[in-house]
Amino acid sequence: MENWVMVFKKSDLPHLAAVRCWPGLYAAERESEVWLRCPMLHADMDQALRALPAMFSYRQDAQGLLFPLNGSTPVAKLPALDWLPMKQFIPVELPGAALPAQLTQQYGLQLLPSSEYHPGAALKVKLADWQTYAETAPEIRLSALHFALSATEDVLVMGEPLPPLPGVEYWLRDSILLPAAYDLEWPLVAELFNQRENGKGGDLILFEKDGNWQKIEKRCFVPASRAGIRLSYPGL
Template sequence: MENWVLVFKKSDLPHLAAVRCWPGLYAAETETEVWLRCPLLHADLDQPLRALPAMHTYRQDAQGLLFPLSGSTPVSKLPALDWLPMQQFIPIELPGSALPAQLTQQYALRLLPSMEYHSGAALKLKLDDWQTYADTAPEIRLSALRFALSAAGDVLVMGEPLPPLPGEEYWLRESILLPAAYDLEWPLLAQLFNQQENSKGMHFLLFEKDGNWQKIEKQCFVPATRAGIRQRNIKS
């Protein structure tokens, strides 16, 4: 089986966040470079990967030999590196942001207790509790759910109905996930805030009760399957 192998400058690391959720993608680093390795896919999926600002792009054969894209003679061999799954190489943290969420420099969004009921859209819980539930839950319940795993070992589950497990529940407003029984001090600002911080609609904005917030890429959520949940528990 052939792989793509791409070599980047370390300064180009932020560009790689665009593909951190790709299946089968591994990364490693040297003192000056970042290396990516990924199975060859069909053209529609390969194109975004090849569009990254790589210094070198190779095809790797089963013996680890590296070939230029348009050549049949190997030019190097894959070095022995400490490869990590991409989601571990570029981890994502769910629990909170170091800075308060702000619409402008003069106004910080605040959360206040709300008397209005909103149905839950997401549940943050521990990975062990999530796997225990998944081992026995009916397939029809799991098929309605998606989840994302943080480097800290927390899981954010989305879907309906949410699993009946202990954790922190959130409801959804304008791609903003707010803690259950809380709302923005000025709810009308939700749309403006979402437009400013999430203009392309590619993220959920997860708020905590203290007003801290974190962006989570929507593409990081994967279907809830027993095999997928078990695999992520092993990797963590």
């Protein structure tokens, strides 16, 4: 299997945040450089990596030899580095934040049971269940889905139709994901909350039944290809 290997200046580290959620990416520091490595399996990933301001880009073969992208002669060998998964190398803390007691002086934001039906937009499942499903699911079903993986090996799957897996289902109100059969008590206050916490629209806000919530960057979702899901296995 060939890998991408890219070398960046440390000052370019903020640019790597754009790809920190892609599965299978590893990074390491070396003096004034940052090295990035990942399998060459996904066209979307390849395109995203090519857009980064790398000083050098290589193909790495199974022996660790580095080749120019369009060359057939090795020019170097991959050095011994302390590789870390990208999410550990560029940590982003996304804890479940305690629900604010007040958004205004008059109203608090609460979740209440709802008798109104809302179609499911997301499903939180265990990584093992998601990987087992992906091994046999038709490609046409996977191609309609995107997923994001948490550090605790929970997977949030979005798309239609959602996979027939055990988990917690959510429906979507604007950019707020709410547990199935629950709704916000005050929709108008919910809109103000979304504007305050997600003014640029780059996040999803995920609510749990107990009122805790967290932000998830929309760019953390990747296409549900079989290859990409395999790269989510712990230790890869």
